[in-house]
Amino acid sequence: MLHARIAARAFNTPLLVEPTKAMAFLSGLGPRILGRQVEMVDGDDAAAGTATLPARAGILAGRLTESLQQHGDAPYPIVDGIAVIEISGVLIHRGGWIGQSSGQTSYEGIAAQIEAAARDASVRAVALEIDSFGGEVAGVFDLADQVRALRRDKPVWAFIAEHAFSAGYALASQADRILLPRTGTVGSIGVVVMHADLSGQLDQDGVRVTMIHSGQHKVDGNPYEPLPESVRDDIQREIDVLRFLFAETVAAGRSGLLSQDAALATEATTYRGSDAVAAGLADEVVDLTRGFARFRDSLSIPSSTARLPRATHPQPKEAAMSANTDAAETSPEIPDTEDTVQASQDEHPDALEEDRDMQQDASVPAAAAPLTAPIAAQQSNLAEVSAQLRQEAAEITEIAAQAGRLGIAIDAAKALREGTSPEALRRLVLDQASAAADARDIVAAPPSPVLPKSVESPIVAAAKRSASGAKI
Numbered sequence: 001m002l003h004a005r006i007a008a009r010a011f012n013t014p015l016l017v018e019p020t021k022a023m024a025f026l027s028g029l030g031p032r033i034l035g036r037q038v039e040m041v042d043g044d045d046a047a048a049g050t051a052t053l054p055a056r057a058g059i060l061a062g063r064l065t066e067s068l069q070q071h072g073d074a075p076y077p078i079v080d081g082i083a084v085i086e087i088s089g090v091l092i093h094r095g096g097w098i099g100q101s102s103g104q105t106s107y108e109g110i111a112a113q114i115e116a117a118a119r120d121a122s123v124r125a126v127a128l129e130i131d132s133f134g135g136e137v138a139g140v141f142d143l144a145d146q147v148r149a150l151r152r153d154k155p156v157w158a159f160i161a162e163h164a165f166s167a168g169y170a171l172a173s174q175a176d177r178i179l180l181p182r183t184g185t186v187g188s189i190g191v192v193v194m195h196a197d198l199s200g201q202l203d204q205d206g207v208r209v210t211m212i213h214s215g216q217h218k219v220d221g222n223p224y225e226p227l228p229e230s231v232r233d234d235i236q237r238e239i240d241v242l243r244f245l246f247a248e249t250v251a252a253g254r255s256g257l258l259s260q261d262a263a264l265a266t267e268a269t270t271y272r273g274s275d276a277v278a279a280g281l282a283d284e285v286v287d288l289t290r291g292f293a294r295f296r297d298s299l300s301i302p303s304s305t306a307r308l309p310r311a312t313h314p315q316p317k318e319a320a321m322s323a324n325t326d327a328a329e330t331s332p333e334i335p336d337t338e339d340t341v342q343a344s345q346d347e348h349p350d351a352l353e354e355d356r357d358m359q360q361d362a363s364v365p366a367a368a369a370p371l372t373a374p375i376a377a378q379q380s381n382l383a384e385v386s387a388q389l390r391q392e393a394a395e396i397t398e399i400a401a402q403a404g405r406l407g408i409a410i411d412a413a414k415a416l417r418e419g420t421s422p423e424a425l426r427r428l429v430l431d432q433a434s435a436a437a438d439a440r441d442i443v444a445a446p447p448s449p450v451l452p453k454s455v456e457s458p459i460v461a462a463a464k465r466s467a468s469g470a471k472i
Contacts, residue, residue, distance in 0.1 A: 074116070074120070075098045075112060075113050075116055076113050076116070076117065078122065078123065078405075079127075079292075079296070080296050080299075080401075081122065081123060081124035081125065081299065081397075081398075081401040082123070082124065082125045082126065082127050082292075082295065082296060082299070083113070083116075083117040083120065083123045083125075083126045083127070084126075084127045084129055085110065085113045085114065085117070085126060085127070085128055085129070086105070086129045086130075087105055087110060087128055087129065087130045087131075087132055087168065087171060088105055088129075088130070088131045088132055088161070089103040089104050089105050089131075089132060090103060090104045090105070090132070090133070090134075090135050091104075091105055091106075091107060091132055091134060091135025091136065091140065091167045091168065091171075092104050092105070092106055092107070092135050092136050093106070093107055093108075093136045093138040093139035093140075094106070094108065094138075094139075095107070095108055095109060098112055098113060104135075105132070105135075107136075107139035107140060107142075107143045108139075110143060110171075111142075111143055111146055114126070114143075114146050114147060114150055115146075117150065117154070118150050118153060118154070120404070121400070121404045121409055121410075122401050122403075122404025122405050123154065123404075124154065124155075124299050124397065124401060125154050125155040125156065125157070125295065125299055126150060126154055126155070126156045126157075127156075127157055127158075127159055127292065127295060128147070128156065128157070128158045128159065128171065128172065128175055129159050129161055130158055130159065130160055130161060130163075130164045130168050130171065130172050131160070131161040131162050131163050131164075131168075132163060132164065132165065132167065132168030133163055133165045133166070133168065134165045134166030134167040134168050134169075134188065135166070135167045135168075136167070137167070137191065137242055140167045140170050140171070141170070141245060141246075141249055143171065144170050144171055144173075144174050144249050144253065145174075145249075147171060147174040147175070147253075148174040148252060148253055151174070151175070151176055155176050155295075155298075155299070156174070156175045156176050157175055157176055157177045157178075157179065157291075157295050158171075158172040158173075158175035158177070158178045158179070159179050159180075159288045159291060159292065160172060160178065160179065160180035160181070160184040160185075160186060160282070160288075161184075161288065162181070162183060162184050162185065163184070163185055163186075164178075164180075164184075164185075164186045165185070165186070165187065165188040165270060166188045166189070166190070169186050169187060169188065169189065169250070169281070170246060170249055170250065172186065173249070173250045173253040173254050173258075173281075174249075174252075174253035175253070177283045177284065178281070178282040178283050178284075179282070179283065179284050179285075179286050179288065179291040180273065180276060180282050180284075180285060180286075180288075181273070181285065181286070181287060181288060182273045182274075182285055183272065183273065184272065184273060184276070184282075184285075185270050185271065185272045185273075185276070186270065186271055186276045186281050186282055187266060187268070187269055187270040187271045187276070187279075187281055188268050188269075188270050189243070189246055189247060189250060189263050189264070189266050189268055190243055190246070190267070190268030191239040191240075191242045191243050191246065192239070193235050193238075193239055195221055195223070195227050195235075196223040197223060197225075197226055197227060198223045198224055199224055199225050199226055202224065209224040211224065211225075217231075217234075220234065221235065243264070244260075244264070246263075247260045247261075247263035247264045248260050250263045251263055254280065254281075257280045257283075258279075258280040258281060262280060266279065266281075273285050299397075300394040300397070300398070392421070392422055393416055395422035396412050396415050396416060396420070396422055396425055397412050399412075399422060399425050399426055399429060400412035400415070400425075402429070403429045403432075406429070406433055407436075408429055408432050408433060408436075410425065410428075410429065
């Protein structure tokens with residue numbers, strides 16, 4: 001078997017990959033790997049044609065190389081505090097690189113970026129830009145757990161750049177929200193194993209391979225003999241277990257939206273656009289650039305809409321619920337915490353005093369006076385304070401993100417707790433940046449014993465004598 005390393009990744013190993021891509025792989029590269037034409041068994045003839053993976057193109061943040069030049073040594077581009085991690089092509093285990101290489105993305109490279117984003121103080125959220133037909137089982141479930149763990153600290157949205165199948169969807173399903181365009185496709189919650197049987201071709205070539213082995217199952221699934229039924233059953237049981245694990249992982253990521261049974265019931269079907277939303281595999285159909293802008297806007301509010309309920313199913317009942325939710329979002333928020341009420345009293349004592357004076361001077365007796373006016377006034381004051389607090393919190397968060405890009409660590413949460421104003425925080429960042437710049441620019445060095453000592457200019461000397469009254 002030629003190209004043994006490639007063959008070892010493709011044959012007799014469970015794959016989370018969309019089957020038509022597996023067939024295209026065998027049709028296009030099979031002869032080069034195996035050294036002879038490949039005959040498809042139980043496959044779709046229409047899927048046997050050659051196909052290539054879509055070229056990698058950054059939609060959300062442009063090319064990775066250019067973005068890395070702008071953002072220093074970060075292993076991902078950062079857009080307004082959002083780390084954009086691209087997951088594209090064939091997903092493989094044990095790849096020693098970050099990003100895509102020759103149409104492949106490694107789980108280790110993605111994991112390194114996830115870990116870096118979790119530690120990076122300048123990263124407020126993570127966007128997964130996914131365009132993949134899947135890949136290897138090994139490593140994908142651990143990586144899915146890592147993405148889901150990141151969600152506890154920072155919002156994670158998945159943007160499907162047309163395809164998220166099998167292993168690609170296993171990762172997408174761990175995000176807070178999954179957005180896809182009208183033509184975007186997700187799903188294929190299943191497992192596949194390919195076996196190459198070369199025995200017939202070897203007989204024609206007059207070649208007989210003898211497998212000398214110790215252990216009954218040592219050479220199970222080898223390509224030099226037909227696949228025994230017992231071995232086929234063992235492989236089937238193995239991939240059935242992996243499929244249950246796949247569905248369990250999806251259910252953990254899509255908690256409340258897609259159960260394990262519902263994931264299994266898809267029978268590895270793929271869903272496009274609004275059908276994916278209706279099936280619970282995605283949350284919204286939207287142009288990805290608009291969706292990314294919405295993600296950025298949601299981060300400017302402390303109570304981020306990045307954590308809102310995810311599914312927006314296009315059914316009448318759900319549409320009515322969505323309309324009610326929108327109406328509730330546009331109405332003024334009334335914080336009910338004691339801290340917010342106390343802040344309102346501290347920041348607007350004059351307004352509260354005026355309310356009390358108006359109530360005392362009113363012609364209507366206090367007992368008969370309607371309660372709606374004071375309540376409305378209080379709600380107005382609280383809404384104004386709440387809006388002001390949100391605006392200041394957004395400014396502080398943005399200042400902290402900008403400071404992080406300059407290498408200055410700012411704890412935004414601490415600043416909010418201590419009531420630090422945006423102006424004071426901005427002055428602090430500028431002072432620290434100025435001090436750092438001065439420290440870099442000022443270098444103390446002794447006079448050079450080699451270079452000639454500087455001599456005062458005759459013009460300067462004459463000017464000094466003239467100023468002191470001496471004659472030239």
